[in-house]
Amino acid sequence: MTMPETAPGPTVAVVGGGVIGLAVAWRAAEAGWAVTLFDPEPGSGASWVAGGMLAPLSEGWPGEDEVLAFGAAALARWPGFAGRLEAVTGVDVFVAGETLTVAQDSADAADLRTVADWVSDRGHDLRLLDRAGVRALEPALARTVRAGLLAAAEPAIDNRQLVTALRKAAAEAGVVVRPVQVRDLAELEHSRIVLAAGAASAALWPGLPVRPVKGEILRLRQRPGTQPPPTRVVRARVHGRPVYFVPRADGVVVGATQYEAGFDTAVTVAGVRDLISDAEVVLPGIGEYELVEASAGSRPGSPDNLPLIGRLSDRVIAATGHGRNGMLTSALTADAVLAELDGQPLAEAAAARPRRFAASTLSGGSR
Ligand SMILES: Cc1cc2nc3c(=O)[nH]c(=O)nc-3n(C[C@H](O)[C@H](O)[C@H](O)COP(=O)(O)OP(=O)(O)OC[C@H]3O[C@@H](n4cnc5c(N)ncnc54)[C@H](O)[C@@H]3O)c2cc1C
Numbered sequence: 001m002t003m004p005e006t007a008p009g010p011t012v013a014v015v016g017g018g019v020i021g022l023a024v025a026w027r028a029a030e031a032g033w034a035v036t037l038f039d040p041e042p043g044s045g046a047s048w049v050a051g052g053m054l055a056p057l058s059e060g061w062p063g064e065d066e067v068l069a070f071g072a073a074a075l076a077r078w079p080g081f082a083g084r085l086e087a088v089t090g091v092d093v094f095v096a097g098e099t100l101t102v103a104q105d106s107a108d109a110a111d112l113r114t115v116a117d118w119v120s121d122r123g124h125d126l127r128l129l130d131r132a133g134v135r136a137l138e139p140a141l142a143r144t145v146r147a148g149l150l151a152a153a154e155p156a157i158d159n160r161q162l163v164t165a166l167r168k169a170a171a172e173a174g175v176v177v178r179p180v181q182v183r184d185l186a187e188l189e190h191s192r193i194v195l196a197a198g199a200a201s202a203a204l205w206p207g208l209p210v211r212p213v214k215g216e217i218l219r220l221r222q223r224p225g226t227q228p229p230p231t232r233v234v235r236a237r238v239h240g241r242p243v244y245f246v247p248r249a250d251g252v253v254v255g256a257t258q259y260e261a262g263f264d265t266a267v268t269v270a271g272v273r274d275l276i277s278d279a280e281v282v283l284p285g286i287g288e289y290e291l292v293e294a295s296a297g298s299r300p301g302s303p304d305n306l307p308l309i310g311r312l313s314d315r316v317i318a319a320t321g322h323g324r325n326g327m328l329t330s331a332l333t334a335d336a337v338l339a340e341l342d343g344q345p346l347a348e349a350a351a352a353r354p355r356r357f358a359a360s361t362l363s364g365g366s367r
Pocket residue numbers: 015016017018019020021038039040041042043044045046047048049050051052053054180181182183196197198199200201204214215216217255256257296297298299300319320321322323324325326327328329
């Protein structure tokens with residue numbers, strides 16, 4: 001493959017057009033870079049499949065200090081990012097303003113207290129609720145729910161609206177989209193290359209510690225006469241498996257399975273069965289909804305649940321490995337890559353620097 005269209009002046013090639021590549025391309029073009037985005041099918045990866053939770057606090061757990069700090073910093077960047085996106089596209093991507101995690105039994109309730117204490121000690125606002133408090137917020141939840149944890153500052157977005165809005169914003173900012181698969185970064189002549197190929201990133205940088213982590217998810221539509229879906233994100237654990245509900249204008253997204261299966265994105269019968277049966281335990285009315293879509297995607301997993309954002313070489317910047325939080329961390333990632341392009345790495349993204357892994361792991365050839 002030859003890339004003769006390289007423009008004069010500083011140019012950026014963004015490889016991969018999921019939310020990460022699109023957000024980076026848009027922001028870099030707005031900042032004055034000449035940006036070309038390479039992707040045979042932009043927006044077709046995990047970003048199209050996802051749920052849209054922005055929930056770093058509810059997912060906090062003792063010992064995971066860096067993940068919490070990174071996630072909270074990412075969440076703090078969302079209002080500005082979404083505001084700018086709405087200003088240029090007219091699209092408001094938010095679908096909920098709060099996240100409620102519910103407990104089904106005493107072990108779950110104890111875990112909620114653990115999360116509340118640990119996260120609150122780090123300066124974030126989480127509120128424990130008793131059974132009545134939960135039911136007052138979300139009356140459609142099962143009577144078996146015995147406690148809850150409310151994160152009033154954790155919203156959710158519609159991932160598909162986000163992809164669509166980012167594509168529009170990128171186009172308006174002058175990003176040139178080349179619908180081709182990049183086979184070797186060395187073939188790109190641009191001054192800088194941003195590697196944002198999601199779970200496939202290691203194919204372009206051998207040794208990069210990013211692997212596919214499969215997830216299945218359902219999209220349900222409310223039918224006339226059925227109970228309305230929750231108005232906020234609801235998260236729970238059933239039979240040891242996580243299940244969550246993310247509101248949509250016409251219904252709800254129910255996610256998600258998580259297991260290692262290579263690049264397999266087939267939806268399995270067992271995956272759908274587990275999601276539906278777990279969802280019914282928490283929201284009994286869900287069985288009356290229309291099952292509109294079951295899909296699966298490959299999360300770009302990393303060994304420590306933090307992404308890889310930063311220099312791999314003089315020319316190549318990684319923006320990958322976002323695992324199950326790529327929606328949440330897209331705004332911070334875009335800002336961090338812009339800072340790298342300007343030669344001034346962002347302190348808030350220090351924990352995500354690829355150099356935390358051994359240099360031998362990251363050698364990636366001679367690019
Ligand atoms: C079931 C499920 C639920 C999820 N829920 C949430 C959630 O609620 N909240 C959250 O924050 N995150 C969630 N995630 C995670 C989130 O979807 C990912 O972290 C995020 O989409 C990663 O974005 P990306 O742009 O890196 O990758 P992708 O969206 O996978 O995009 C990668 C792109 O790279 C392109 N590409 C690959 N190889 C090449 C190549 N060689 N040349 C050119 N282009 C290439 C692909 O075509 C693709 O478009 C979920 C994921 C799944 C699967």
